[in-house]
Amino acid sequence: MENPQDRQYPTPRGTRRPAIARGWRLGAVAAVLAMAVSGSVAWAGADPQTRHQPLNPPDAPAAIGPYSQGISTGHMAFVSGQLPIDPATGRLLADASIEEQTQQVLRNVQAVLAADHLRLAQVVSTTVYLSNLDDFDRFNAAYAEFFTGEAPPARATVQVARVPKDVKVEISAIAVR
Secondary structure, X not given: OOOHHHOOOOOOOOOOOOHHHHHHHHHHHHHHXXXXXXXXXXXXXXXXXXXXXXXXXXXXXXOOOOOOOEEEEOOEEEEEEEOOEEOOOOEEOOOOOHHHHHHHHHHHXXXXXXXXXXXXXXXXXXXXXXXXXXXXXXXXXXXXXXXXXXOOOEEEEEEOOOOHHHOXXXXXXXXXX
């Protein structure tokens, strides 16, 4: 037997939706309004804690384009893809091993997180771009030095045709306080 809630109702201009569809929409609107009144929903510009703030610490390499090294918003921080650049010298570690590049990239991720009073232990997800998946095991060993807890972040690792500046690895991260 067909469930009436699963039925698709056409709604040409000037006709009314069935009561079931109207009820769902009204219920959803009421729920959103209730959350807004209780403070569960952050409206753009309503609360300075929820606006996004750029994270551009001096102890992480400067962005190489029109983007922030990271963005802090509410309880989350988003770290842009970091490259193996030594922030003290500005030197790209282009000829370094995959292990050395990975270590420098993760130190840069740490520096961006620290600007928002966060640690690697608070990272919930990373995205890793490798120029060569043959380096995966060596990369993974260096990565594991930084994420040593019982709950390492979720991770996607992909091989790409090219990483900016022709380095071997780039890593972005999401952290939650």
